[in-house]
Amino acid sequence: MAIPDAPRTARERARAEITTEILDSARAHLVADGAAALSLRAVARDLGMVSSAVYRYVPNRDALLTMLIVDAYDSLGTAVEKAEASIARDDYVGRFLATCHTVRTWALAHPHEYALIYGSPVPGYAAPQDTIAPASRVPVILTTIIADLYASGAPVPAADVPPTVAASIAPIQSFVDGRLPDDLMLRGMAAWSGLFGAISFELYGHLHNVVTDSVRSRKAYFDHQMRQVASGLGLAAR
Amino acid sequence: MAIPDAPRTARERARAEITTEILDSARAHLVADGAAALSLRAVARDLGMVSSAVYRYVPNRDALLTMLIVDAYDSLGTAVEKAEASIARDDYVGRFLATCHTVRTWALAHPHEYALIYGSPVPGYAAPQDTIAPASRVPVILTTIIADLYASGAPVPAADVPPTVAASIAPIQSFVDGRLPDDLMLRGMAAWSGLFGAISFELYGHLHNVVTDSVRSRKAYFDHQMRQVASGLGLAAR
DNA sequence: CGCTGTCAAGAGCACTGCTCTCGTTTGTTG
DNA sequence: CAACAAACGAGAGCAGTGCTCTTGACAGCG
Numbered sequence: 124m125a126i127p128d129a130p131r132t133a134r135e136r137a138r139a140e141i142t143t144e145i146l147d148s149a150r151a152h153l154v155a156d157g158a159a160a161l162s163l164r165a166v167a168r169d170l171g172m173v174s175s176a177v178y179r180y181v182p183n184r185d186a187l188l189t190m191l192i193v194d195a196y197d198s199l200g201t202a203v204e205k206a207e208a209s210i211a212r213d214d215y216v217g218r219f220l221a222t223c224h225t226v227r228t229w230a231l232a233h234p235h236e237y238a239l240i241y242g243s244p245v246p247g248y249a250a251p252q253d254t255i256a257p258a259s260r261v262p263v264i265l266t267t268i269i270a271d272l273y274a275s276g277a278p279v280p281a282a283d284v285p286p287t288v289a290a291s292i293a294p295i296q297s298f299v300d301g302r303l304p305d306d307l308m309l310r311g312m313a314a315w316s317g318l319f320g321a322i323s324f325e326l327y328g329h330l331h332n333v334v335t336d337s338v339r340s341r342k343a344y345f346d347h348q349m350r351q352v353a354s355g356l357g358l359a360a361r
Numbered sequence: 362m363a364i365p366d367a368p369r370t371a372r373e374r375a376r377a378e379i380t381t382e383i384l385d386s387a388r389a390h391l392v393a394d395g396a397a398a399l400s401l402r403a404v405a406r407d408l409g410m411v412s413s414a415v416y417r418y419v420p421n422r423d424a425l426l427t428m429l430i431v432d433a434y435d436s437l438g439t440a441v442e443k444a445e446a447s448i449a450r451d452d453y454v455g456r457f458l459a460t461c462h463t464v465r466t467w468a469l470a471h472p473h474e475y476a477l478i479y480g481s482p483v484p485g486y487a488a489p490q491d492t493i494a495p496a497s498r499v500p501v502i503l504t505t506i507i508a509d510l511y512a513s514g515a516p517v518p519a520a521d522v523p524p525t526v527a528a529s530i531a532p533i534q535s536f537v538d539g540r541l542p543d544d545l546m547l548r549g550m551a552a553w554s555g556l557f558g559a560i561s562f563e564l565y566g567h568l569h570n571v572v573t574d575s576v577r578s579r580k581a582y583f584d585h586q587m588r589q590v591a592s593g594l595g596l597a598a599r
Numbered sequence: 600c601g602c603t604g605t606c607a608a609g610a611g612c613a614c615t616g617c618t619c620t621c622g623t624t625t626g627t628t629g
Numbered sequence: 630c631a632a633c634a635a636a637c638g639a640g641a642g643c644a645g646t647g648c649t650c651t652t653g654a655c656a657g658c659g
Contacts, residue, residue, distance in 0.1 A: 243480025288585040291578035295571045320558015340529035347526040
């Protein structure tokens with residue numbers, strides 16, 4: 124898997140270079156006009172190539188979008204990991220809130236990229252294998268915070284949950300070897316989907332005429348909601 | 362605004378008829394292949410017209426999509442209103458859960474329509490005035506449930522919230538003339554975005570490898586999460 | 600009856616994704 | 630070193646898109 128030792132031949136060198144140029148141009152178009160407007164021909168024009176030449180590097184438009192998806196997940200993942208790592212390990216609320224705010228800030232700064240990864244996928248689009256690792260970086264962080272909180276011995280929600288519900292989250296529980304109480308895990312998942320639900324609503328305009336449309340208000344609203352979510356996780360405020 | 366008394370002349374009659382035929386065909390394409398694949402030319406072919414003829418009835422593709430958006434909001438709104446109305450008025454949890462499950466059921470049955478209204482909007486797309494009324498039907502139902510609950514005198518969350526947060530929800534509070542405590546309103550909004558966040562995650566595949574992918578499991582998971590949300594609203598379970 | 604506005608059809612423009620062919624260049628192999 | 634195969638860029642081409650414009654037919658009005 125690891126890159127052997129950089130491209131050796133001139134051809135491999137050129138191929139790697141042009142491939143990244145294609146990706147850069149595609150990303151620029153995505154940022155500027157969104158995924159729907161991304162055109163392989165426009166990318167080709169950017170690089171001074173003819174459209175068919177691009178197909179030597181990218182099998183089709185979908186593949187290019189997939190690369191951009193991986194790209195976006197990684198960009199978000201890196202930002203969140205960095206922000207979360209800067210908080211004291213035993214400040215669980217702080218780590219959670221830093222995660223939330225970083226996701227939101229990233230989303231506001233990269234709306235088209237956010238829409239690409241958390242918006243409606245194209246009908247038949249099936250996420251290829253290479254997207255799932257980058258896609259799980261944020262969930263992994265959230266899970267880690269919760270697992271750390273639980274390991275710290277702090278009081279966390281651990282009520283019984285109906286067997287069918289417990290069974291439904293078997294897949295995710297297997298990732299943490301069932302170390303977390305079902306109740307806590309379920310609340311963590313609610314936090315996760317609540318986080319992205321809140322951001323999507325804000326970004327897609329559903330808060331229009333609902334929450335004052337100013338940077339200050341929107342941030343205060345989001346912060347409050349995420350604090351509420353945190354308290355539901357057993358993360359005492361402050 | 363109201364239709365005077367049905368089209369009178371043969372021309373007006375034909376115009377109304379063809380317009381609905383266009384919408385029907387467009388809806389069929391949307392259901393089958395999603396919004397991205399909706400083509401004005403394909404609609405024209407369906408009706409045995411040439412593409413330019415369609416432009417006599419619909420100014421452009423965006424306008425057609427807007428009609429479908431209104432359509433979808435109305436379809437969802439009708440389904441939810443009907444389901445919610447069938448629950449005893451004093452069963453607030455039941456009304457809330459019926460609303461949640463109906464939204465989810467509708468979304469699973471109409472994935473492309475759901476994606477059209479709750480997915481990522483096209484970049485420059487600004488929701489026209491005619492979409493906002495249909496779009497608010499579900500929020501109105503949710504707000505009504507909460508307002509009824511509050512009016513019943515049941516104990517509801519009414520803690521103080523920071524002034525900036527309270528100020529941020531001034532727009533929505535003005536709809537209910539500030540009758541609801543900020544705390545309750547905020548939790549209601551969290552429920553609202555949590556509801557659609559959960560459904561979007563499920564529909565867009567983010568629960569893959571997280572929640573067992575079976576009708577039973579997914580429903581049990583969703584039901585549990587919405588019950589948790591309800592309890593956060595002061596809606597005692599059962 | 601005749602004028603005006605509406606309509607369907609067709610051609611056309613600029614754009615898209617993608618395929619195929621054809622010389623040219625590059626790297627490897629005999 | 631020569632020969633062959635693979636990789637590559639350019640160009641033409643196909644089928645499709647949204648949208649505009651012109652042209653001729655028709656309906657409804659004064």
